[in-house]
Amino acid sequence: xxxxxxxxxxxxxxxxxxxxxxxxxxxxxxxxxxxxxxxxxxxxxxxxxxxxxxxxxxxxxxxxxxxxxxxxxxxxxxxxxxxxxxxxxxxxxxxxxxxxxxxxxxxxxxxxx
Numbered sequence: 821x822x823x824x825x826x827x828x829x830x831x832x833x834x835x836x837x838x839x840x841x842x843x844x845x846x847x848x849x850x851x852x853x854x855x856x857x858x859x860x861x862x863x864x865x866x867x868x869x870x871x872x873x874x875x876x877x878x879x880x881x882x883x884x885x886x887x888x889x890x891x892x893x894x895x896x897x898x899x900x901x902x903x904x905x906x907x908x909x910x911x912x913x914x915x916x917x918x919x920x921x922x923x924x925x926x927x928x929x930x931x932x933x
Contacts, residue, residue: 824855829881831859834869866897874904881906895924 835847835905840857842849857931862869874880885894 824852829853829858832862832873832877833859834862834866834873835888836863866893870897871900875901876887879906880904891924893906908932 831851833847838847841847847861848856848859862873880901883897883905885897886899887893
């Protein structure tokens, strides 16, 4: 893991309480124990938290989407995160069946620039 290897940076999660996690699990359950001290969980909706967080961080090295899977929410997150991504880094989308959402973003804001 880059976060562990570089010994630099942090991991930020934006989440809302959910009953879709496996029984007995809470947000962040997949994060390795040795990285949890560098993890910050922000409770709320990405439309309220993402832009202020990224504005504070100024740049990010990766954006991982695995949140609300509505077309407009995903497009919003991509648009906001794109402006803070350091050159040469990437998005990651957890839901390949929603690829058209990401392809719309790429076509409108990357290819046609």
